[in-house]
Amino acid sequence: MGLFDKKKTDDCVDLGEALAQTNSGRREVELVIGDDGELEAMTPAEAERSGKEKVGTTIGTKPYYAN
Amino acid sequence: MTNERYQIELGVLQNSTIKPKQYRFMDMNTSHPYLAVAIQTNSLRCYVVKIDLSDNYPYNIPKVFITSPKPLLTRSGGSMLSPSHSMHTLAGENGCVRVCHYGHADWAPNRITLYQIIIKVRIWLEMYECHLKTGRTLDEFLKGAAY
Structure with missing residues (x-):
């Protein structure tokens, strides 16, 4: 409990809520290409609103190395 | 990075908590390959x-920005x-901050993967946000947390 200066166990509510959100799929982040060509990180909702190109990995469809 | 190692790294990531839309290996057929990862902290x-893979990863410690x-x-x-x-x-x-993750004493090419580096960076980011809230250095938060 000393690591984060926590005084009580219920000080960890925020972390518990974060974990619950993660497990329920309510917390997500993805890579997109920004207006300046640089990679940005945003939530799926933000990415949809922005209309920016999503560049996360599509497993199995992008051969990075030639066999 | 060899193709064999790349497949191992990809396999580890695919079986991890890191979702595919969060990361992408970039410029892999060039002299400056890197892994880009989107990370969300507890504060959202x-x-x-x-993660710069250009300097003979995994045999050298990759730079992380x-x-x-x-x-x-x-x-x-x-x-x-x-x-x-x-x-x-x-x-x-x-203009990018470089994070210190594994030191030379801890680095082990055959034991440490990119996933473990990502986890360390996630911890660094959480500590960074603690610094923003309190003004205390990251070192103060990490004291006593042997890893």
């Missing part, structure tokens, strides 16, 4: 992390581009 803030937001600043608005033991940073490049 989003960051982009670049926070490329977005750029540049990261201290609570007082100061630069974090200089090496700092207390903030766990190394010399930044191109």
Whole structure:
């Protein structure tokens, strides 16, 4: 409990809520290409609103190395 | 990085908590390959992390940068581009803060994967946000947390 200066166990509510959100799929982040060509990180909702190109990995469809 | 190692790294990531839409191996057939990862902290803030694979990864420790937001600043608005033991940073490049993760004493090419580096960076980011809230250095939060 000393690591984060926590005084009580219920000080960890925020972390518990974060974990619950993660497990329920309510917390997500993805890579997109920004207006300046640089990679940005945003939530799926933000990415949809922005209309920016999503560049996360599509497993199995992008051969990075030639066999 | 060899194709064999790449497949191992990809396999580890696919079986991890890191979702495919969060990361992408970039420029893999060039002399400057890197892994870009989107990381969200407990506060819901989003960051982009670049793990530089160009220097003979995994045999050398890869440089790790926070490329977005750029540049990261201290609570007082100061630069974090200089090496700092207390903030766990190394010399930044191109305006990006460089995170200190594994040291030479801890680095093991056959035991440590990119996933473990990502986890360390996630911890660094959480500590960074604690620094923003309190003004205390990252070192103070990490004291006693042997890893």
